[in-house]
Amino acid sequence: MTSTSPQRPPGAPVPDGTPAPGTDKEICDSEPKDPPIPLRRLPGFRWFWMSRAASGLGSAVTAVALPVLTFQETRSPLMVSLVAAAGTLPYVVFGLIAGAVADRTDRRRLMIATDWLNAACLASVPLAAALGVLTGGHLVAVALASAALGLFFDAGVYGFVPDIVGKDNLAGANSALYGAETVVRIAGNALAGGLILLFQPARTLALDALSFAVSALLIKAVARTAQRPGAPAGHRPAFGESVREGLRFLLRHPTLRVMALVGTLQSFSGGAIVGQLAVFADRVLGVHGSDGRIGLLYTAWSAGGIGGSVLLPRLRRRFAAFPLLLGVLPVGAVLGLVLVRTSDWRIALLALAAWGSAYLVVLVNTMTYSQEVTPAELQGRVNTTRRMLSSGLGVPLGALVAGTLTVRVGVQAGMSTAVVAIALAAAVVWGVQVRRWAGTRTRT
Structure with a gap:
């Protein structure tokens, strides 16, 4: 038996929930x-x-x-x-x-x-x-x-x-x-x-x-x-197909897959920073393990996250999720560069706190956007896949790469991998945005 469906207007979601190709809605979240x-x-x-x-x-x-x-x-x-x-x-x-x-x-x-x-x-x-x-x-x-x-x-x-x-x-x-x-x-x-x-x-x-x-x-x-939305038990796909359904949604949603890449790069930077901060403090800042200032440095990074949690709701009321990344990611890259290049523990303390705020704004913003655009019945699959990429891949890989470079080249080189990761994330979102602007001008 065949069925017909009504004409889908431009920009309407396709059946899997992703925006229709060729529309501003691909990136304009x-x-x-x-x-x-x-x-x-x-x-x-x-x-x-x-x-x-x-x-x-x-x-x-x-x-x-x-x-x-x-x-x-x-x-x-x-x-x-x-x-x-x-x-x-x-x-x-x-x-x-x-x-x-x-x-x-x-x-x-x-x-x-x-x-x-x-x-x-x-x-x-x-x-x-x-x-x-x-x-x-x-x-x-x-x-x-x-x-x-x-x-x-x-x-x-x-x-x-x-x-x-x-x-x-x-x-x-x-x-x-x-x-x-x-x-x-x-x-x-x-x-x-x-x-x-x-x-x-x-x-x-x-x-x-x-x-x-x-x-x-x-x-x-x-x-x-209310009861969890989704297909009745008798109409559920097989378990393997259920997993693939979540992957397809993430990969086919143009903005969401960019957000997933950004979140992974951001987590890579976090793994690099936390993994090498004690070594950086000892060799560059002159703050050794027995020095109480080492605790202040770690606390500054965590406390910066508190600032980010306060900022994000206010920022999201003024900016949509994707445009917010256009500003916050470059700021994070600059703050990371300040941290890596300084030898003054006080400047490092301020840079860590500010960077920690930007770091949390990016991570929670990407997670919130994912929850906003993902259908209720796919929330677990889409978001655990995204988390798998960030926490399961990004964090340990960042720690491993930074540690290897620290041993072979020096701790500032190891810490710089965090800055490179955030700069790459910024380049990705700006590249997507520029392409979107160019596409809009072409259509008009």
């Missing part, structure tokens, strides 16, 4: 937003924000305690490296699978289940330590399992947040979530040292287990939203 509903008026978001803050605080403590515990138990730098690598490996291995699972299940239930499983996973560490059976292999397995569960949780978040706040409120909601995450990460890292001394590293992980349990209860308190 969502318009600047009207003032959104205050998030405090959305009770579901309040519960969810608290769940993220609670879980983030526990995870920030574990980020310090788990490597310390691993070295304490094994005395092996290799085992510590394996624990660190386990945090990003799931994005590469399970990224596409997690997105498909989130789009085929109740996202709220998925997040609650993964929180409870993560609580049990982390609670196994103090239990094993108390029984005298804790091993390095156990710690690596816990790091890997916890990161994998977190990935499945995040896959649910991408569609859950638009459900509870609406797409018009996404910029403010994502900024509030990232801002809270940054604040609790700074607080958790600062608390970790004292907690390790007070309770020992293994027992400290019980706090993270408790934070996941609290998060599960808070998410359960979020009132159920």
